Each structure stands twice: as C-alpha cells, then as structure tokens.
Amino acid sequence: MTTMPLVAEEHELHVADHAETHLAHHEEEHDRPGINRLGLWVFMASESMLFFAMSAARLYLNGFNGPDKGAVNLGLGIGLTLILLASSWLGYQATGAISKGKRRRAITALLLASLLGIVFIGGVGIEWRTAEFSQNSPFGTAFFSMTGLHVLHLVTGLIGLLLAANLIRKGQFGPGDHWGVTAVVRYWTFVDVMWLVIVFPMLYLL
Template identity: 30%
Template sequence: MSEVKADQYFVPHKAKWPIVGSVGLTTTVVGAAHLLNSETAMTPWLMYAGLLIMIVMMFGWFGEVIKESEAGLYNTDVDTSFRMGMIWFIFSEIMFFACFFGALFYARSLSVPWLGGEGTGLSTNNELWNGYEGVWPTNGPADLGGKFEILDPFHLPLINTMLLLTSSITVTIAHHAIRINNRTQTVIWLAATVLLGAIFMYFQIAEYIEAYHLNLTLESGIYGSTFFLLTGFHGMHVTLGAIMLAIITVRVAKGHFKPENHFGFEAVAWYWHFVDVVWLGLFIFVYIL
C-alpha cells in the first residue's frame, strides 16, 4: 500500500470491527445483567462469550490500525484526529471518576452529617435514625455489615502511591528515549513501568485481603461501597494501562514508531499519567482524609 498524500485523509472501508464490538458489548452487558438477577447455568457463559468477542474485536481492530500506521496510510490530519479522540476519551474518564468522587463527597459531607442531625431546621436524625452520630468513616445508620477497621494509609496505600509516582517518571524517561531514537532505553524503561504497574496490582490485591480481614467489605455500608467502587475501578484502569504499555513495549522492540511519529506511545503515556493523577486523589480523599 502506498502512503497517503498530505491533502488526503485515509478512510477505512468495509470496517467490520465496530459491529463486532457492538455485538460483544451487548452480549456482555446482557449476560452480566442476567448474572446479577438470575440463577440459570447459562448466564455466566453468556457474559464470558461477550467478553471473548470484545477481546477478539480489540486484537483485530487494533491490529489493523497498527498495520495501516506502519504502511504509511496516516498523515498529519489523521494524527490530529487520533489525538482529539484520545483527549475526549480521557475527558470522559475524568467525568467517570468525577461521578464517584462526587458520590463520596455527597455521602461524607452532606448525607452522613444530615443523618447525624446537622443542618438548620432538619430533623432527619430524630425522625429517621435517632441517636445516630454522623462521623466518617461509617457503615451507615443501620450498621450494615457490622463494625470494621479502616486501612492504615501509610502502609500499603503509601507504597502503591510511591510505585505509581515512580512509574510516571519511568514512562516519561521512555518517552524522552524514543524521541531521541534510543529504542533500547525505551524498551527498558517501558518494561520497568509495566513491572511497577504489576507490583501495584499485587499490593492492591494484598490490601483487599487485609481489608476483608478487618471486616471492611462491599457490604460495609456507604464507606465500604465507595472505597471498593473507587479503588476497584482504578485498579481495573491500572490493569488495562499496564496491558497497553506491554503491547507498546513489544511494538517498540519490533521497530515500530519513529522519533517524530509515535502517537500510539504518547496516547498510552497520557492514559498512564491520568491513572496516576486519579490515584493521588484516591490516596488523599479515600485513605487519608
């Protein structure tokens, strides 16, 4: 395939992957909904089938994009489109986590104090939960899940914070290395970033085990719900980011990307920095405050 001219915009034809992705996503969601609301033996397999379709779609679609990029079919206009798409994607992820941080703020700063009797003219404490003290952390007025202990923020959470901050440095060094066309250094520092992400996930699993030993579970009222919701989704993003970084590492080792043209690398680096910033918010507002 010949390279696209500067005034041409490459448009793929007969792309099958969007409809494959739609089928996979629909199957996954329907399967997950049935899994939560029924006991049929087929339910989990429907969700697994949807996830398998999604994995096949991602390998196929991303593989085609890589082939098109390496064939020189993308010009600066296409590159701009990719950048705008990634910016909007990260913005949507910011809004995604903003909703959960908003739920944490509402529960901690408004709902719990109101139920504890704060606020002029409010009688929620007397009418609903007389005697309830609106202190944080709490499992709620009904004492859902029983008493629990909170995690020490300066143990595993602090270690994970240092790991992610260090990973931001390593991925930045890798970015600098690819810009000066030093592939060996790029691979080394990318691999270090992937390793740090994997260690982070190991410690988060260890942290969850410790939390359950302290009786802090998803059933521990509002604190348990917000804790596992925020940290769980963040952990999922770290896992996805580490997988993407591993793929980029393999691509760099195979000779992909140029010092002046490596947006695939940059996009993943942007995503990783976003994940790191979200964790700093989690460390401050979930663990410390």
C-alpha cells in the same frame, strides 16, 4: 470560472480501489497529530467523569467521614502513590528514549513502568485482604468500588504499555512516529493522576 460537472468524477472514483486510497488520503489530510492529541484529551476528560461520579457516590454514602481509624493503611497508601509516580516518570523516560531512537532504553523503561504497575496492583490486593470493614458498609462500598475501578483502568493501561513495548521490539516506532507510545504513556499518567487527585484523597485522606 466554469461550472464544475457534479457527477463527472464519480465513476472514476467508484471504480478505484477505495480501501487503500481512503486510508491513505485520510492520513495525508488534516493535522493528524493534532487530531490524535485532541482525541486523547477529550477521551481522558470524559473518562475522568467516571471517577467524579464514583466520588459523588462516595460522598453521598459516607459524607465527609473517613474510615474508622486504622481501617486503611495510610503508610501503604502513600507507598502506593509513590510507586505510581515513579511508574509515570519511567513512562516519560520511554517516550523520550523512543523520540531519540533509543529502542532498547524505551523498552526497558516501559517494562519497568509496567512492573511498578503490577506491584501497585499487588499493594491494592494486600489492602483488600486486610480490610477490616465489610464490602456493604458505606465506606467499604466506596473503597472497594473505587479501588476496583482504578485497578481496572490500570490493567488496561498495563496492556497498552506491554503492547507498545512489543511494537517497539518489532521495530514499529521511531523518532518520527511514536504516537502510539506517547498515547499509552499519557493514558498511564492519566490513570496515575486519577489515583493521586481523586481515589487516594477520597479514600485515605478525608
């Protein structure tokens, strides 16, 4: 047992080219996949609070009252929900495909998932155009702000899916390293879940 000189290493380390060693070291150490996974979970948990906040506002403004009969199109709502579910399923097909190295299949699945996302946004657009309530009525306030918030998240997820598809095309991911794809797909699913368990029941079912 010897006492380690405290300052000895400093100078050699300082003159080294840090930018690269720093990054490289960083990736080697610790449980990087675990860190990424936890980070995403915490992010999603944190983001869901935003939806809870908007639901609280919706309940505060309009109580447990729903919209007037026929003001929202329940059939369209159910259809949109199914579209989102299908889109999530396609996302997971993409993850499965890339983990087996099937790039073309993964790209196709991601693009189809994005397409369904765009269809969904179009559906919300129809709902907005045909809404019979004003945006400053209590229900209208809740409806437009919650669907708007959700569409904003969808657009972010959509950009993520397209970026991931593009990176696969450029040969970025493979069976060994496909966290980027997994992450955007999980986020995409998270956005779908927010619709399924918060936005849809709050606006269509209450």
